[in-house]
Amino acid sequence: MDRIAKLSSQRAVVIFSKSSCSMCYAIKRLFYDQGVSPTIHELDEDSRGKEMEWALMKLGCSPTVPAVFIGGKFVGSANMVMTHQLNGSLKMMLKEAGALWL
Amino acid sequence: MDRIAKLSSQRAVVIFSKSSCSMCYAIKRLFYDQGVSPTIHELDEDSRGKEMEWALMKLGCSPTVPAVFIGGKFVGSANMVMTHQLNGSLKMMLKEAGALWL
Numbered sequence: 001m002d003r004i005a006k007l008s009s010q011r012a013v014v015i016f017s018k019s020s021c022s023m024c025y026a027i028k029r030l031f032y033d034q035g036v037s038p039t040i041h042e043l044d045e046d047s048r049g050k051e052m053e054w055a056l057m058k059l060g061c062s063p064t065v066p067a068v069f070i071g072g073k074f075v076g077s078a079n080m081v082m083t084h085q086l087n088g089s090l091k092m093m094l095k096e097a098g099a100l101w102l
Numbered sequence: 103m104d105r106i107a108k109l110s111s112q113r114a115v116v117i118f119s120k121s122s123c124s125m126c127y128a129i130k131r132l133f134y135d136q137g138v139s140p141t142i143h144e145l146d147e148d149s150r151g152k153e154m155e156w157a158l159m160k161l162g163c164s165p166t167v168p169a170v171f172i173g174g175k176f177v178g179s180a181n182m183v184m185t186h187q188l189n190g191s192l193k194m195m196l197k198e199a200g201a202l203w204l
C-alpha cells in the first residue's frame with residue numbers, strides 16, 4: 001500500500017499541503033473554523049514529500065495541493081472542498097467520518 | 103535601480119507571480135476579466151527569479167507572490183487587490199494608470 005493510501009486512512013481528515021501555499025492555508029482554516037483538526041502533511045517539509053507528490057499525481061491530483069481526504073476517501077482539491085462546503089455536504093461527510101459530533 | 107523597480111514601472115499593470123500558484127492565477131484572472139492585460143513575471147521561470155524574490159522580500163512582500171504593481175506603485179498581494187476590487191478603487195487605479203479607458 002503506498003504512503004498516501006496509508007496516511008490518508010489513518011485519521012478522519014487528512015490534508016496534503018505545502019507550507020508556503022496560501023490556498024492550502026485557506027482550506028486548513030475552513031476545517032479549523034468548524035472545530036475539526038485535520039492531520040496535515042506538508043510535502044515540502046517531509047523527507048518523503050517528493051514520493052508522495054508523485055503518488056498524488058498518479059491518483060490524478062494535478063496540480064497536487066491541497067489534496068483532502070475524509071474518512072479515507074479522496075474528496076478533492078480546494079475547488080471540490082469549497083463546493084461541498086457551499087452545498088452543505090461537507091458537514092455530513094465530516095459527521096460520517098467521525099470528525100464532527102454535533 | 104533594481105530589477106523590480108525597473109520592471110514594475112515599464113507597464114501599467116505588472117504582476118510578479120509563480121506559475122504553479124493558484125492564488126496568482128486567480129489574481130491574473132481578476133484583471134483579464136476586466137479587459138486588462140497585466141505584464142506577468144513568473145519568478146520560477148525567470149533566470150533572475152531568485153534575485154527578484156529577494157528584492158520583493160526587501161520591499162516587504164513576504165510571502166512574495168502575487169505582488170501587484172499598478173502605475174509603477176506597489177498595490178500589494180492578493181488580499182490588497184481583492185480589497186481594492188471590492189471597494190471599487192481598483193477600477194480608478196487602473197484608469198489613472200491608463201490600463202482601462204471606459
Ligand SMILES: N[C@@H](CCC(=O)N[C@@H](CS)C(=O)NCC(=O)O)C(=O)O
Nearest residue numbers: 023063064065077078079122123124
Ligand atoms: N484547482 C485546484 C488548484 C490546485 C493548485 O493549483 N495547486 C497548486 C498550488 S496552489 C499546485 O499544486 N501547484 C503545483 C505544485 O505546487 O507542485 C484546486 O481546486 O485547489
Ligand SMILES: N[C@@H](CCC(=O)N[C@@H](CS)C(=O)NCC(=O)O)C(=O)O
Nearest residue numbers: 020021022125165166167179180181
Ligand atoms: N496574504 C498574501 C498571501 C501570499 C502568499 O501566501 N503567497 C505565497 C504563495 S500562495 C508565497 O509567496 N509563498 C512563498 C513562496 O512561494 O515563495 C496574499 O494576500 O496574497
Ligand code: FES
Nearest residue numbers: 021022023123125
Ligand atoms: S502556491 Fe499560491 S495558492 Fe498555492
